[in-house]
Amino acid sequence: MTKRQASPETTTPAVQATSRPRRRASEVSAEPVVERVPRKRDVRAKVREADFVVIGAGSGGVAAARRAASHGARVILVERDAIGGTCVNRGCVPKKMLSYGAGWASILSTCLAHTGGKEDWRDAIVRVNAEVARLNASYKQRLNEAGVEIWHGEASFNDRGDIVVGNEVIRPRKVLVATGARPVPLPVPGGELVTSSDDVFTWQTVPASIAVIGGGYIAVEMASILSRYGVKVDLLVREDRLLKRFDHDIAAALAEALTAKGVRIHFRTEVTMVSQSNGANEVCYTQENNPGRTQTVRAQAVLAAIGRQPNVEGLGLEALGVKLDEHGGIRVDRQFRSSVRAIHAIGDCMAGNLHLTPVAVAQGRWLADRLFDKRGDIADFDAVPTAVFCEPAIGAVGLTEAEAIEAAGGKADRVRTEIRRFVSLENRFGGLAQQSVFKLVFNARSGRVLGAHLMDGAAPEIIQTFAVALRLGVKASHLKTTMPLHPTVAEELFG
Numbered sequence: 001m002t003k004r005q006a007s008p009e010t011t012t013p014a015v016q017a018t019s020r021p022r023r024r025a026s027e028v029s030a031e032p033v034v035e036r037v038p039r040k041r042d043v044r045a046k047v048r049e050a051d052f053v054v055i056g057a058g059s060g061g062v063a064a065a066r067r068a069a070s071h072g073a074r075v076i077l078v079e080r081d082a083i084g085g086t087c088v089n090r091g092c093v094p095k096k097m098l099s100y101g102a103g104w105a106s107i108l109s110t111c112l113a114h115t116g117g118k119e120d121w122r123d124a125i126v127r128v129n130a131e132v133a134r135l136n137a138s139y140k141q142r143l144n145e146a147g148v149e150i151w152h153g154e155a156s157f158n159d160r161g162d163i164v165v166g167n168e169v170i171r172p173r174k175v176l177v178a179t180g181a182r183p184v185p186l187p188v189p190g191g192e193l194v195t196s197s198d199d200v201f202t203w204q205t206v207p208a209s210i211a212v213i214g215g216g217y218i219a220v221e222m223a224s225i226l227s228r229y230g231v232k233v234d235l236l237v238r239e240d241r242l243l244k245r246f247d248h249d250i251a252a253a254l255a256e257a258l259t260a261k262g263v264r265i266h267f268r269t270e271v272t273m274v275s276q277s278n279g280a281n282e283v284c285y286t287q288e289n290n291p292g293r294t295q296t297v298r299a300q301a302v303l304a305a306i307g308r309q310p311n312v313e314g315l316g317l318e319a320l321g322v323k324l325d326e327h328g329g330i331r332v333d334r335q336f337r338s339s340v341r342a343i344h345a346i347g348d349c350m351a352g353n354l355h356l357t358p359v360a361v362a363q364g365r366w367l368a369d370r371l372f373d374k375r376g377d378i379a380d381f382d383a384v385p386t387a388v389f390c391e392p393a394i395g396a397v398g399l400t401e402a403e404a405i406e407a408a409g410g411k412a413d414r415v416r417t418e419i420r421r422f423v424s425l426e427n428r429f430g431g432l433a434q435q436s437v438f439k440l441v442f443n444a445r446s447g448r449v450l451g452a453h454l455m456d457g458a459a460p461e462i463i464q465t466f467a468v469a470l471r472l473g474v475k476a477s478h479l480k481t482t483m484p485l486h487p488t489v490a491e492e493l494f495g
């Protein structure tokens with residue numbers, strides 16, 4: 001296991017496996033034509049002009065750059081690492097692919113155990129890397145076809161508001177900062193011994209055991225996936241529950257399900273120190289009910305997933321007067337303008353934003369439409385569907401029960417819930433007793449659905465479509481009179 005070294009000018013995908021044949025990317029997709037690596041030079045370079053400079057070729061930056069170029073803007077996209085950003089290289093894509101393997105491992109180890117089949121990490125990582133390389137190449141190709149010029153290097157602002165990359169300077173009409181976020185380091189002695197989710201996708205083998213610190217999306221997904229690849233997992237959670245922004249019934253059902261799959265969850269823990277002894281890591285922590293007693297988990301590896309912080313250091317934003325919030329996120333108005341009007345921000349580096357790929361993409365496209373086409377429909381950022389790709393998966397949209405009660409001024413009688421627990425046909429086939437849980441939150445008077453919270457392997461797929469129904473004002477009566485499709489798990493929402 002090695003920590004990934006981020007090189008400012010590398011085009012190597014972050015998750016590239018050393019054992020993978022070098023030709024793999026070119027086998028699956030054409031290489032991009034336009035690529036430029038500004039060189040360090042002594043002579044002062046000519047200032048380039050551009051309509052739009054986008055810093056960061058992640059989900060948001062790529063979407064904005066392509067859309068702006070499609071409106072005829074001269075666009076330069078600057079990226080210091082691999083094209084595709086977090087989602088493609090060290091986020092959604094490699095994680096989701098590994099979770100497929102984790103799911104298959106579950107089936108193989110139960111009803112198909114007699115085949116001796118087993119999902120293998122090394123093999124899975126090779127397949128993940130091939131897909132990431134294909135996406136890296138295909139993103140570059142599509143940017144190139146759209147007319148976007150790609151520069152490789154670290155971008156920053158000079159005191160005139162121009163963009164400096166190496167020794168070259170670009171004078172833009174508009175700038176988009178889409179630099180994303182990175183893992184928050186664990187702020188305790190020994191925190192440097194701890195890995196992050198970025199590192200997981202570079203692993204050639206899995207550790208025998210791991211202590212995962214955190215109770216949010218990444219900690220839960222990693223704990224679930226790694227346990228399915230045979231890693232002994234201890235999950236150290238600060239709160240008294242998992243996934244604090246999700247509905248409490250679903251979070252409780254998930255904790256039960258993960259425990260049944262062998263993940264040892266330690267709630268109300270405060271990690272105080274990490275150290276190494278006899279070839280293993282020791283994570284010291286206290287528990288809320290006994291703060292005076294230090295307890296220890298020993299594990300071959302330690303992973304912290306305690307949130308992500310915006311990538312704004314070194315950009316020179318504050319010197320220009322761009323305002324940041326207390327977490328370092330760039331403050332923007334409803335049109336994604338920062339306190340300096342020509343500078344915009346979207347995605348994970350924006351203050352108070354949801355850290356989700358489709359959110360960054362929608363914001364990037366809308367902004368490009370507005371700046372270079374003077375129109376565009378803004379997406380609805382109030383009913384954003386979200387999923388946690390653990391096993392069983394969680395899908396959610398709208399208000400949790402607690403949020404609905406709060407929105408009703410604390411009057412619990414204004415909110416009605418329906419909860420269904422059942423064992424799916426898929427789990428019965430697999431010989432698993434694992435329950436699925438579907439919870440709907442209604443306005444008690446009107447019957448309008450305020451939120452849907454599902455735990456089942458199919459939950460992410462169902463919740464995507466359900467988000468449309470929710471936005472259109474679906475009511476209990478509509479669910480009762482819509483013909484369900486049988487046999488599916490989705491039919492549990494109807495009738």
Ligand SMILES: Cc1cc2nc3c(=O)[nH]c(=O)nc-3n(C[C@H](O)[C@H](O)[C@H](O)COP(=O)(O)OP(=O)(O)OC[C@H]3O[C@@H](n4cnc5c(N)ncnc54)[C@H](O)[C@@H]3O)c2cc1C
Nearest residue numbers: 056058059060080085086091155179180347348355356357
């Ligand atoms: C493990 C993990 C799993 C995730 N899973 C999901 C999921 O399943 N679904 C989902 O919707 N979201 C998921 N997310 C969140 C999602 O990946 C992010 O919300 C999304 O990638 C944000 O896009 P972005 O464009 O704002 O930033 P990023 O994708 O992070 O892109 C920012 C880019 O800017 C570059 N950059 C930074 N500073 C500079 C600079 N000075 N000069 C040049 N380039 C620079 C970086 O190298 C990077 O490539 C996951 C995140 C993680 C970490």
Ligand SMILES: NC(=O)c1ccc[n+]([C@@H]2O[C@H](COP(=O)([O-])OP(=O)(O)OC[C@H]3O[C@@H](n4cnc5c(N)ncnc54)[C@H](O)[C@@H]3O)[C@@H](O)[C@H]2O)c1
Nearest residue numbers: 214215216217218219238305306307308355356387388389
């Ligand atoms: N499936 C998905 O869509 C997906 C998957 C992964 C990540 N993401 C995005 O990435 C973001 C970051 O994910 P994340 O899991 O790192 O953050 P998170 O905000 O989801 O969870 C952070 C967790 O760490 C805990 N924590 C904070 N400081 C701590 C400390 N010092 N010690 C112990 N625990 C501490 C918090 O209490 C919380 O439980 C998410 O908010 C999400 O938007 C999305």
